[in-house]
Amino acid sequence: MSAESRRIARVLLDSPLPQLDRLFDYAVPAELGEVPPGVRVRVPLRTAGRVVDGYVVEVGVEDDADRPLSEVESVVSDVSVLPERLHLLARRVADRAAGSASDVLRLVIPKRQVRVEKAWSGESPEVVLDEESRARARSAIEQYDGLDAVIDGGGRAAVEAIPQMRDGVEGWARMLAAAAARMLAAGRSTILVVPDHRDLDRLLSELGALVPDHAIVRQDSRQTNPERYRGFLRTLESTPCIVVGNRSAVYAPVTAGLVAVWDDGDPLLSEPLAPYVHARDAALLRQELEESALLFVGHTRTTEVERLVAHGWLHDVRAARRVLPRVVLSTPQEMEQPTPQRLPSSAFLSARDAAAEGPVLVQVSRPGFAPSLVCAECRAPARCRHCGGPLGARHRGAVPVCGWCGRGASAWECPVCSSTKVRLASSGSERTADELGRAFPGVRVIVADGAHPIDRVDAKPALVVATRGAEPLAVGGYRAVVLLDGPRMLQAPDLRIGESCLRWWSNAAALAAPGAPVHLVGVDGAVAKALATWNQAGYARSELANRAPLHMPPTARVALVEGTAAAVSRALADLADLGLPRDAVLGPVPVESDDVPPRVRALVRFEYGAGARVATALRAAVVAEAVRGRRGRARNTRSALSVRLDILDPEL
Known part of the structure; x- marks a missing residue:
């Protein structure tokens, strides 16, 4: 490095502000020593006069030493918690959903636990499966036509799970555990995504009978912060492992040879936090980046998965010998x-x-x-006079209780017929x-x-x-x-x-x-x-055929645009230049709320081929409104414009 050059770090800030969702250049002072990519750092934010957390994405040298740059204040930890593959995935997911990469990473990277980090060795022992475990895994996989070829060849498939209990184990759990064990024996990691803790426990139980405990990494909300961080550090190691968890496990920073999602129709797999990406969509994007094997397993077939099967993107894998209820x-x-x-x-x-x-x-x-209760005379729904919630009974003869506010309604009177009697509905x-x-x-x-x-x-x-x-x-x-x-x-x-x-x-x-x-x-x-x-795939095909003329998801993508009337109008005007059909926009319509100024929402329907252009335009509109709000006098805590793509059940 010459006397006129200097080291710089390109940093992704951990900030919810959409206008900060890009890489910022910072000078690296000599006293910090080596600053590898992926580490956590503290950097100044000049526009706000404060110091924020961030991740070093790239490190390089520039010759223009006269360019004014702020310096990295400190390195929080020497552990590279943001490997390049994780940053690429977060960026790809955020761009598709018109969101921020930092919002995605917030779901993946736990808060730092100093004691756990100091006790971390950085490398776990190699995993060797005995012949009995290999044979059990091979037997379970052979029950499905062509599944072994999909797993070994990095293919993509929709798998109809065998609906049968055997030895207290469900068919889907046995098959996923076998696929993970097969991949582990080949020296590659696996990510298994399930909706809730019940599925997680059942899958962990079957995995425990096939592979050693130190090869399994559990990720779920019931864990303590040290447990979550310890598991996350394990996924950074080069030694292969099996990651089993809920929706955010799909982002685990392992080099995955297989990603499998169980029961993707469960709403628990839809992320309720920005950028609201379903685990199924994140798994699809990850497969494109890593070219790993990808399985969507279920007793039923969602319309999203059936659409991919119909387009030839996913293979249809079924049992070699179907056993039906x-x-x-x-x-x-x-x-x-x-x-x-x-x-x-x-x-x-x-x-x-x-x-x-x-x-x-x-x-x-x-x-x-x-x-729920109804009026005994006119059958009108019994509602709470305080909040309008439904009244219910906790046992026979009990005083009606509101299901929303929990208030008792001992003196309830029907607003329609004035009756004071209720009946069970x-x-x-x-x-x-x-x-x-x-x-x-x-x-x-x-x-x-x-x-x-x-x-x-x-x-x-x-x-x-x-x-x-x-x-x-x-x-x-x-x-x-x-x-x-x-x-x-x-x-x-x-x-x-x-x-x-x-x-x-x-x-x-x-x-x-x-x-x-x-x-x-x-x-x-x-x-x-x-x-x-037992033809769930046929039902999904009929649903797709019924939704296609209406341009309803998943035959088309749908974006929800909500905000002030002016902000929504500006965002929709930007979309007008993209050449979308005339009926692409539904609304805007008022939103029932106490917000001042009042808010409206609109739906935008568009083809998958226009997804990148629509997401880019909507993200630009969100950033523009965020910057406009900071320059204005009013400083509302709620953003003037919010965007959510891929609404599962569009409703104005």
């Missing part, structure tokens, strides 16, 4: 004559016989006793358990919901009343499964309610013992047919 639909006569316990005769007799041998699963839509898990307990005397009844979490039940006779998604595993599988409240579930005002119901019912049906009946009560039509024939 025995689904029984209600007859037209049974649908017209429901019983007081909401069980038609065929389901009642089947559950009675099965309960004499082992556990029977009864799935319901909602927890509690009676989640729906049954929750506890009320269903109460009814079934009387209908099945002598059989123990178990409630499994959010308030009563249960992960596993034994093989003894029992009625297990569970809300959707809270069904415990049963030793040997359930001897019968009864799916209640189907018509009520399908009435939800949601574009994807058919997909969601099919996913809930399919996941519950997969918990049945081989040959056990699965009764879908009171439902007919396309969703019921798809479950009965």
